Amino acid sequence: MYARIAEFQSSSKVNCDMLVAFFQNVMIPRNIKNGQLSCEIYRVSETTGFVISSFKNKNDANKIMKIMSEELNEVKGNTRIKLLEGERVLRVDQ
Numbered sequence: 612m613y614a615r616i617a618e619f620q621s622s623s624k625v626n627c628d629m630l631v632a633f634f635q636n637v638m639i640p641r642n643i644k645n646g647q648l649s650c651e652i653y654r655v656s657e658t659t660g661f662v663i664s665s666f667k668n669k670n671d672a673n674k675i676m677k678i679m680s681e682e683l684n685e686v687k688g689n690t691r692i693k694l695l696e697g698e699r700v701l702r703v704d705q
Contacts, residue, residue, distance in 0.1 A: 612648075612699040613669050615676075617662045622689035624657040633686055634662060638679055645678055646671045672696065 621627035631652060639650045647664055654660040666672040683692070 612702075613666045613672050613696070614699060615664045615666070615672055615694060615696040617664070618693045618695070619660055619662070619687075620691045621658045626689055627658045627660070630686065630690055631660070638682070642675050642679065645675060647675050669696075669698070 619627070619630060621630060631654075634650075634652060639647075642650065642664070647666055649665045651663045652660060653663070664672070664675075666675065
């Protein structure tokens with residue numbers, strides 16, 4: 612299992628809402644159709660949040676990034692996005 616976490620910080624609530632709506636309605640459904648296993652969006656404040664995306668492996672994660680990278684650069688506007696990613700080491704469920 613491989614995960615990518617994208618932390619985002621927008622310049623305004625409206626900008627953040629638009630970015631989340633784009634993720635929800637365009638980017639995530641397309642990514643799921645192309646092999647992404649799951650995605651969750653968390654809101655930390657009116658202008659910040661993070662997205663957790665899960666993939667089978669790093670190759671699948673890179674394939675999805677290639678599909679969306681150009682479009683993501685166009686959409687983010689005044690939003691900073693920081694990526695963290697890596698292999699899952701442990702998962703505990705109840």
